[in-house]
Amino acid sequence: MSIENYLGDGKKLIDKVLAEYLPGKEAYPETIHQSMHYSLLAGGKRLRPILVMAAAEAVGADRRTVLPFAVAVEFIHTYTLVHDDLPALDDDSLRRGKPTNHKVFGEAIAVLTGDALLTQAFIIMTQSALMESIPAANVLRAANEISRAMGSGGVIGGQVVDIQSEGKEIDPETLEYIHIYKTGFFFKACIRSGAILGRAESKQLAALSEFGSHIGLAFQIVDDILDIVGDKEKLGKDVGSDIDKHKATYPALYGLEASKKQAEKLVEEGIASLQDFDERADPLREIARFFIQRTF
């Protein structure tokens, strides 16, 4: 299967089941549920849940056993988008080609929608159905991985430094901190949690962590590049917004070409860390290559 088909297939699977994991749009109070559906089903590549499933497959598990957990991870991703877009934060008006949540539902509901999506993710991750084929201790450990990645020592910490760095000259260390914490940790945690749910051995888990760290940073560097050279239609969001906001980016600090090379190097090193894995890790390897070839 080509990587395009693999990703398309994974996206289709997630899109199909996503709505089954939250109350219907008609559930009272309707506003919050309509708002959750709006942001969840606004599209997206579903890369994080696909990585959860691909990591489970790489260690020999059936991706269907980790599907609820994969869905939960997409809920969490969506929560970060809804809150990041708020007027008090990035103040974005377009996301995945549609008006951002607060533009449609107002600021109060957007705050609560983010909260509800994050909470719903934990409802899903801790639900007993998930334990049918996976030991409860593994489920707890995987949920802990995701939580730690998303906390003040992870994604939120990265977002804080990102906000505080706007319009300022920042050094390479701070830029790397923002990228690793804001984006890299979450990708790595998706891969680690999928592997933990798939009962990875500790050596496998260490290699997958290495892989995750590398491709997570590569993804964000490419994101920075696409903000300059990308196509607004394909990306579904405004191009040039980092420059407008004087955001710290790799191309701004190192130039376009050096940034591309850095991303390619990271992906190569990431793939190299999977040398002891058989062909069941091919999807992970291909996803890593897609991370630097993507145009959206």
Added chain:
Amino acid sequence: MSIENYLGDGKKLIDKVLAEYLPGKEAYPETIHQSMHYSLLAGGKRLRPILVMAAAEAVGADRRTVLPFAVAVEFIHTYTLVHDDLPALDDDSLRRGKPTNHKVFGEAIAVLTGDALLTQAFIIMTQSALMESIPAANVLRAANEISRAMGSGGVIGGQVVDIQSEGKEIDPETLEYIHIYKTGFFFKACIRSGAILGRAESKQLAALSEFGSHIGLAFQIVDDILDIVGDKEKLGKDVGSDIDKHKATYPALYGLEASKKQAEKLVEEGIASLQDFDERADPLREIARFFIQRTF
């Protein structure tokens, strides 16, 4: 031990350990950690964690075994306060006698602080230390109880209806919905999760749920009453703010006396549901009585 001493003792225990469950104020990025500490350590009665521990004790467990989980519940409570106080929501300036989080740290950090507190709660609830004396399946189930209570079908749902009802005439059903969902569900989940972690039998759990539903609603009715007759100094927040905001309250709908009677009746019924419990449930019974006698 008098109930005042029991509550004082529980509060002291929680206050003492709370800061051990999050990164220090100096941890990078400092702003978010200072902000988390600010809101967490701003005081509060710590009733929810005390209920988690009291419920575990009522079914024969040692409260120390559920302490991390109890702490997590206070993190969640604090997150709801930080987000509820935001300008886009209740727009409150005073909380527990101090300026609200966004007044001190700004709106962006306040949004992220609420997110980080909620996430930290899940880090704590899923940490392996908690499993040493409690089966992982029970930990998962307790975390699921709390998550469900806090989601769009629980506390957040109640908050949505509360916001949408401001300045409107509302019927008794809507008022009860707001109170049960916004406040009652969380109290009930604290009691249920404590009991689950303490390995309650299903009959015990059913009785404790009954108890929790009753005292949760009673607590909120008394909150409404105190907003009218309470002492600002003791409460640590503005009095009369519900009236100023044209919020739906029990006294507004039924009058002060009838509201008091309703709260008393709920507490009596709640206590009656604990008839099969021995003296180890006395703290729960006394907390229920405190809920209607309190002046803060």
